[in-house]
Amino acid sequence: MLIVKKFGGTSVANKERIFNVAKRCIEDYKEGHDVIVVLSAMGDSTDELIEKAKDINPNPSKRELDMLLTTGEQISVSLMAMAMGALGVPAISLNAAQVAMHTTSSYGNARLKRIDSERIRNELDARKIVIVTGFQGVNKFEDLTTLGRGGSDTTAVALAAALHADKCEIFTDVEGVYTADPRKIEKAKKLNEITYDEMLELATLGAQVLHNRSVEMAKKYGVTLVVRSSLNSNEGTIVKEEVDVESMLISGVAADKNTARISVIGVSNEPGIAFKIFNSLAKHNINVDIILQSVGRDGTKDISFTVEKENLKEAVDVLESGKAVKCQKIETDEKVAKVSIVGAGMNSNAGIAAKMFEALYNVGVNIHMISTSEIRVTVLIDQDNVDIATKAVHAAFLED
Amino acid sequence: MLIVKKFGGTSVANKERIFNVAKRCIEDYKEGHDVIVVLSAMGDSTDELIEKAKDINPNPSKRELDMLLTTGEQISVSLMAMAMGALGVPAISLNAAQVAMHTTSSYGNARLKRIDSERIRNELDARKIVIVTGFQGVNKFEDLTTLGRGGSDTTAVALAAALHADKCEIFTDVEGVYTADPRKIEKAKKLNEITYDEMLELATLGAQVLHNRSVEMAKKYGVTLVVRSSLNSNEGTIVKEEVDVESMLISGVAADKNTARISVIGVSNEPGIAFKIFNSLAKHNINVDIILQSVGRDGTKDISFTVEKENLKEAVDVLESGKAVKCQKIETDEKVAKVSIVGAGMNSNAGIAAKMFEALYNVGVNIHMISTSEIRVTVLIDQDNVDIATKAVHAAFLED
Numbered sequence: 001m002l003i004v005k006k007f008g009g010t011s012v013a014n015k016e017r018i019f020n021v022a023k024r025c026i027e028d029y030k031e032g033h034d035v036i037v038v039l040s041a042m043g044d045s046t047d048e049l050i051e052k053a054k055d056i057n058p059n060p061s062k063r064e065l066d067m068l069l070t071t072g073e074q075i076s077v078s079l080m081a082m083a084m085g086a087l088g089v090p091a092i093s094l095n096a097a098q099v100a101m102h103t104t105s106s107y108g109n110a111r112l113k114r115i116d117s118e119r120i121r122n123e124l125d126a127r128k129i130v131i132v133t134g135f136q137g138v139n140k141f142e143d144l145t146t147l148g149r150g151g152s153d154t155t156a157v158a159l160a161a162a163l164h165a166d167k168c169e170i171f172t173d174v175e176g177v178y179t180a181d182p183r184k185i186e187k188a189k190k191l192n193e194i195t196y197d198e199m200l201e202l203a204t205l206g207a208q209v210l211h212n213r214s215v216e217m218a219k220k221y222g223v224t225l226v227v228r229s230s231l232n233s234n235e236g237t238i239v240k241e242e243v244d245v246e247s248m249l250i251s252g253v254a255a256d257k258n259t260a261r262i263s264v265i266g267v268s269n270e271p272g273i274a275f276k277i278f279n280s281l282a283k284h285n286i287n288v289d290i291i292l293q294s295v296g297r298d299g300t301k302d303i304s305f306t307v308e309k310e311n312l313k314e315a316v317d318v319l320e321s322g323k324a325v326k327c328q329k330i331e332t333d334e335k336v337a338k339v340s341i342v343g344a345g346m347n348s349n350a351g352i353a354a355k356m357f358e359a360l361y362n363v364g365v366n367i368h369m370i371s372t373s374e375i376r377v378t379v380l381i382d383q384d385n386v387d388i389a390t391k392a393v394h395a396a397f398l399e400d
Numbered sequence: 401m402l403i404v405k406k407f408g409g410t411s412v413a414n415k416e417r418i419f420n421v422a423k424r425c426i427e428d429y430k431e432g433h434d435v436i437v438v439l440s441a442m443g444d445s446t447d448e449l450i451e452k453a454k455d456i457n458p459n460p461s462k463r464e465l466d467m468l469l470t471t472g473e474q475i476s477v478s479l480m481a482m483a484m485g486a487l488g489v490p491a492i493s494l495n496a497a498q499v500a501m502h503t504t505s506s507y508g509n510a511r512l513k514r515i516d517s518e519r520i521r522n523e524l525d526a527r528k529i530v531i532v533t534g535f536q537g538v539n540k541f542e543d544l545t546t547l548g549r550g551g552s553d554t555t556a557v558a559l560a561a562a563l564h565a566d567k568c569e570i571f572t573d574v575e576g577v578y579t580a581d582p583r584k585i586e587k588a589k590k591l592n593e594i595t596y597d598e599m600l601e602l603a604t605l606g607a608q609v610l611h612n613r614s615v616e617m618a619k620k621y622g623v624t625l626v627v628r629s630s631l632n633s634n635e636g637t638i639v640k641e642e643v644d645v646e647s648m649l650i651s652g653v654a655a656d657k658n659t660a661r662i663s664v665i666g667v668s669n670e671p672g673i674a675f676k677i678f679n680s681l682a683k684h685n686i687n688v689d690i691i692l693q694s695v696g697r698d699g700t701k702d703i704s705f706t707v708e709k710e711n712l713k714e715a716v717d718v719l720e721s722g723k724a725v726k727c728q729k730i731e732t733d734e735k736v737a738k739v740s741i742v743g744a745g746m747n748s749n750a751g752i753a754a755k756m757f758e759a760l761y762n763v764g765v766n767i768h769m770i771s772t773s774e775i776r777v778t779v780l781i782d783q784d785n786v787d788i789a790t791k792a793v794h795a796a797f798l799e800d
Contacts, residue, residue: 015456049475056415056479057486064485067493068478071471075449078468082457085464093467097497098542119542142498142519 001166003028006038006156011171011230012076013043022083025129029089034124038134038156039080041072062107063143070144073133080131091129096136103137103145110137110145115162150211157214161221168223171230176237177209179398180253185391187399191251193243198251201342201376206256250343250397255390257337257383260312263304266328276325277303280318286311290371290380337386340378341393347374359396365389401566403428406438406556411571411630412476413443422483425529429489434524438534438556439480441472462507463543470544473533480531491529496536503537503545510537510545515562550611557614561621568623571630576637577609579798580653585791587799591651593643598651601742601776606656650743650797655790657737657783660712663704666728676725680718686711690771690780737786740778741793747774759796765789
């Protein structure tokens with residue numbers, strides 16, 4: 001088997017942890033598998049480098065910041081190779097340029113375009129463990145780039161895809177993917193399996209186990225993902241295209257407080273209004289989530305939608321600049337949250353949404369907005385109600 | 401003009417010093433010159449990285465150690481680019497792979513083979529200051545290598561040669577090249593000019609201002625070197641092919657305690673003996689310096705020579721193993737030192753050596769061995785006599 005294993009910064013934060021990871025990888029190697037290890041920078045070292053940069057230039061060039069930050073992963077991969085060497089196993093570290101991991105040019109948030117697999121194949125054929133810098137790439141100018149948030153997960157999945165790995169294991173500080181946030185919902189259960197689509201909805205909805213881009217890529221190239229604990233050898237959660245038909249209708253409940261509602265009140269009821277609003281927001285790279293449109297009694301329309309909290313001010317500015325559309329007033333509400341249920345079995349079962357609404361009604365939670373997809377139902381509620389709502393919905397669907 | 405400027409680790413050890421170097425480079429840039437800056441790793445960071453490595457593996461792979469160490473210069477060049485950016489001057493940092501600086505494969509002590517100048521030329525044409533990582537290169541496997549001791553000087557000279565720079569300035573913590581070590585000889589004077597050959601003899605003889613490899617390369621490609629202080633804007637010492645005929649017969653006096661004498665006593669007086677001895681030492685990479693051969697009264701020969709102190713034990717082992725040559729006994733002496741005078745004008749003046757011996761005789765210093773070249777006279781004396789000997793010779797030749 002060819003296995004790609006990804007470990008985050010906390011897993012390689014010091015000598016002891018580096019050796020733990022090394023031993024874990026060597027187990028697979030000694031069973032005869034080919035092993036590729038993807039690492040993030042040690043502990044807080046990326047933050048420390050950013051601090052150093054900002055001390056010299058509060059607004060550093062993104063190209064130079066990437067040049068600086070990419071040293072972090074190069075340090076962890078070379079030290080890991082030395083640790084494996086100390087344990088008597090041949091290993092080699094490779095940075096993004098050596099692999100090479102080709103990306104788009106945009107520094108700080110580059111996208112992977114293509115991976116050369118020849119060097120890695122040769123090193124694997126020589127029976128070495130190959131240790132690759134996560135989070136980074138090279139662009140067409142041969143400049144170093146970074147992949148942005150969750151970048152190391154993406155590196156691991158991309159390598160697994162390029163080399164047709166049998167699986168890609170993402171090691172984390174939780175046991176796997178849960179039916180709800182286990183810190184909030186006592187009865188949350190670990191899932192054995194989940195589909196890419198469910199995982200995508202959960203990632204989007206704030207479950208924060210895997211980054212969306214890595215799941216999208218895994219789905220696109222059919223890479224079997226395993227989310228598991230770096231602290232023990234429990235089996236974790238497998239993310240793949242299809243799961244057992246026997247599996248639950250609903251895989252999980254996710255809550256997301258990073259949302260705000262905007263209501264554009266009293267726009268004229270004519271074609272193209274919605275287009276104008278959302279087009280003007282899109283031009284400012286503001287993503288819009290749940291959308292609700294209603295016709296008022298005076299013949300005007302109200303359009304409500306949600307955005308991420310950090311985009312609220314800019315969205316309102318865009319709308320108030322008047323370039324988007326004329327309206328009577330703009331209302332905003334930051335004290336809202338989304339609660340969602342996700343399940344691949346949902347679309348063959350009509351009563352799911354009703355059952356969710358009933359569970360919320362029973363605990364007195366008022367629903368502001370509703371959005372559905374084939375495998376998801378999301379409601380917008382008051383932020384204060386998030387915990388009680390999540391608990392009630394989890395109990396209705398996921399507890400015996 | 402195209403100017404290459406090289407700064408060592410202490411010159412970029414903290415934010416304040418980084419800005420000092422940045423300002424210094426910007427002065428030249430604003431006068432319209434093209435500027436390439438070569439930097440070492442910040443302060444003690446290379447030593448800190450080595451310590452980290454040895455903590456994980458006391459005997460780390462040299463390839464992985466180079467992978468680790470090269471992050472040091474990448475950090476200093478990116479921070480320098482940010483500092484210049486903060487001062488409003490366009491700058492770009494490039495690592496060895498981006499340049500590219502092609503080297504031999506030998507990790508930890510690679511030799512530069514070829515430099516691609518296209519990327520640097522393009523960035524200079526775009527009126528950017530180009531900041532290059534010193535001390536490092538890439539080999540034919542696209543692996544990172546380091547150049548060994550004095551490597552950043554070599555990087556700077558090689559770039560100056562490849563780009564036909566008008567001069568290559570090496571910034572250091574002294575004012576330039578002196579007629580003797582100014583910490584030892586109070587009346588030592590700074591030289592305005594010195595030839596490559598003299599500088600090579602002085603570097604070899606322990607003056608430690610410039611690394612030999614960088615001077616050899618400067619001579620080979622005719623790069624004008626300037627050794628000057630990073631603390632002020634005094635003019636420093638120019639190292640070039642020929643200096644004023646008016647210049648002094650003797651450029652400097654150098655002392656070197658890193659030497660040991662070996663005497664091979666009583667070898668048979670037949671052809672090939674010297675070859676056998678020095679060939680066997682060369683096979684162990686032991687460099688031999690002053691050689692003296694004498695015929696003894698019983699028809700056997702004595703052969704004496706000096707090696708660097710750290711090679712003494714191995715040299716004796718090689719000789720005693722009997723594979724080299726048969727002899728009556730081997731004597732060694734570590735308590736010796738070399739004192740040398742160097743001067744391009746020496747070979748046209750017959751009395752120089754005699755004047756040196758007279759100066760030593762006057763202060764009661766006994767000479768064990770003598771070696772001369774066209775521009776150098778070296779004597780081996782007791783180590784305890786080094787200071788008095790250096791002072792006497794300096795007074796005889798270099799003081800009014």
